[in-house]
Amino acid sequence: MQNSPQSPIIEASKLTKQFGAFTAVDAISFEVERGEIFGFLGANGAGKTTAMRMLTGLSRPTSGQARVAGIDVAAHPEKVKQRIGYMSQKFSLYEDLTVMENIRFYGGIYGLPRKQARQAGSQLIEQLGMEAFARKQVSGIPLGWRQKLSFSIALLHQPDVVFLDEPTGGVDPVTRRQFWEMIYQAAETGTTVFVTTHYMDEAEYCGRVSIMVDGQIAALDTPDRLKSEFQAANMHEVFLQLTRPKP
């Protein structure tokens, strides 16, 4: 079950999801290396969310295979969940719990022993410089802090891979950049980061980027190679070329 440090941390092979007659994800194959920052882009409705739900063990593939941290997502969805972290812009923290209560709650969910969860909590609050907020309800703390906190919580149980679903939507420009610096730090300590975003400048911060179009992966490479392949000045142009409906 344990995969070796050399093998890819995410392996998808002809991964497919159909809803009735509609193929949302159409036989996608790709690999993500350990410690990589992998950008998962695509237009609305291209199949990103469905693919991500299969990789996180929330949705069963119609056909094909995916292994995350060496675990088959269809055969052992619950085991996969123990090895990954997840954060989305929409939901992450309980607003009526305090910062510390949220940390301890998630520590419990992720199976950390009580003492360890408490230590991890104090450590985390210190690292984030959030001492002033520790006993405040999450609803009362600024949005930027909430995002940083929920990212840290997704890393609490030291997962192999963290899935970030539009983590910076609606976040102010400075916080958005601070958030990416946290992503870099996580990647440097060996955590693999799988991230979706609608900000094309953020695509440039990824090691490699895949762009989904109509359920398939239309392109997958480093931002530099994609830009030269499509003769584009930036990732925004690459994205437009791939996803704009042909006249």
Next chain:
Amino acid sequence: MITAQNLSKAYGKTTALQEVSLTIQAGELFGLIGPDGAGKTTLLRILGTLLLPDAGTAFLDGKPVVESYRAIRRAIGYMPGTFSLYQDLTVEENLHFFATIFGTSIAENYELIRDIYVQLEPFKNRRAGQLSGGMKQKLALCCALIHRPRILLLDEPTTGVDPVSREEFWAMLQRLKSHGITMLVSTPYMDEASLCDRVALMRDGQVLSTGSPQSLIEAFDRPLLAVQADDTYRMLTDLRQFESTYSAFAFGHAVHLSLKAPVWPELVQSYLLNLKHTGVSVTPIAPSIEDVFIHAE
């Protein structure tokens, strides 16, 4: 066409809007640019007669929002931030419904929405709840326009929408301008500022600055350099240690370096080369609205 004077609003202990004043001319496409929590929705709701301000006044087309809310509601179209049409009515039924409650018909104002509605017409018998995100957004815009409003208030119409669909949506708004409709649009995407005639940058319930995108860019008074190197992240950390650095932030594959005082680009270049950086290039650049926002106080 729209005037706000010292509008304030608090929800319990949380201040949502703090003495906001704005003037929007007839026919303008005006952007409220700011992150979540800036007060954009609160401001739009007050102007749309859906929320009472705690203090301050606002006028739409010369009428006070609190006293003349009935007249104002007939003159404005409002598209809320969350999809608020009837999910179990079809596309056509929704449009018909909104036309009827404003005492008009689809036929009467069809020419105003034609551009947008032709894309929806193949799905006119589909229930609104079954539409894709982009289609829902187009239908919501049609429903907000069907009574031919003079003012259109759009609350984050492009949030969570991919870059291609965002461009299409702004192109639709540009076309509506030719009908003389005054539009107030909020967005968290800084790059959309350049598509507006004028914008207000908002943060924490306050307006930081107002003006045309060009005038805000011209008012930016710090020297700004775009710096590139092979290892962007290490360069970012190193640039923050550079003595003339005011701030350094990643912008895609480059770092935008703002300086306390003008410095020769060569000086930054040799600083990075000394730290064993490769692929270094340093170019003076004009700021983007996002640079302006980051430095606004």
